[in-house]
Amino acid sequence: MDRLGHLRAALAAQGLGGALLTLPAHLQAYAAARVSAGALYVAPVGATLLLDPRYASAWTPRPDTALRPYAHADDFLRALLEVIPGGSRVAVHADTLNYALGKRLEAVGLELVPADTLISGAAAAKTEDEIATLREAARITDRILQDVLSDLRPGVSERTLRAEIDRRLTAEADGPAFGTIVAFGERTALPHAQPGERTLRRGDLVTVDAGATLGGLHADLTYTVAFGPHPVAREWLALTAEALRAAEKVLRAGVSAAELDEAARAPYRAAGLDAFTLRGIGHAVGYELHEAPILREGSAVTVPADTVVTLEPGVYVPGTGGVRLERMLRVTPQGSELLGGPRLEEALA
Structure with missing residues (x-):
């Protein structure tokens, strides 16, 4: 099982609908995206990488991950709401999630569940x-x-x-x-x-x-x-x-x-x-x-x-x-x- 597979299995065991990752280290670990900003939403099937178009060339496309470019901060929020189903229970790395972003996602009905150990643990083993x-x-x-x-x-x-x-x-x-x-x-x-x-x-x-x-x-x-x-x-x-x-x-x-x-x-x-x-x-x-x-x-x-x-x-x-x-x-x-x-x-x- 690959790293995304381990993460999905851990999410399913906790009854979580997906995971939102925003720490650059996690974007590289889970999507091989060596960038300084962006987000990765990991769904039960598939994943979506949200990147500023200027960073798109720094990422090599993967069959299990779709790319969703965004133009600015408001478009970033719209993009997240496009890929995260409404009302979902979403695992987040609470220690690094931007506070303002978290409040805006909660305001539209998403339940953000701190899952720092789960997210970090699924990436602990190295290839x-x-x-x-x-x-x-x-x-x-x-x-x-x-x-x-x-x-x-x-x-x-x-x-x-x-x-x-x-x-x-x-x-x-x-x-x-x-x-x-x-x-x-x-x-x-x-x-x-x-x-x-x-x-x-x-x-x-x-x-x-x-x-x-x-x-x-x-x-x-x-x-x-x-x-x-x-x-x-x-x-x-x-x-x-x-x-x-x-x-x-x-x-x-x-x-x-x-x-x-x-x-x-x-x-x-x-x-x-x-x-x-x-x-x-x-x-x-x-x-x-x-x-x-x-x-x-x-x-x-x-x-x-x-x-x-x-x-x-x-x-x-x-x-x-x-x-x-x-x-x-x-x-x-x-x-x-x-x-x-x-x-x-x-x-x-």
């Missing part, structure tokens, strides 16, 4: 082509991060290093997947540090978190290294590598987020550092940087086969610094396939 693209995006990211980390020099600023990473991501892929994180020294204790003018000194920890975008799909990898001797770097890197190995060991189709998180958390707890970790282990990646399932502490959500996830254990001690290692993996019924990220034996070198 072989998508996995190949994610593997290549990870490979490009690995190469760039390994290159810049092997050429660190005292005095370089976080902002300058970020600019070089982003330059290469733009030259070698479709650009950065998100705002690249670079942190030196005590600022590595900030999980999502914004690069600033802090310059590199001997004895600093260095964390870089970056990803290439390729074909609309996002890579997300993190490396931490010590730039010269550091009092706790080796201990923290060894502990984080142990946490990552433990999570990867239990990763398989059907595993719960809670089980993955606990596997990674146990080494930190044994070392008395659990209070300095985040309350989750990672997330899925794809057409969005953070896709379902989100792998939070205590969550019963499970991971489907052919999902691509990141596992990113870390320890963050204010005033001292932090360590994070993040790898991307394809989930299989038997376990996982590593797509990219730091080599754990090299992290300790």
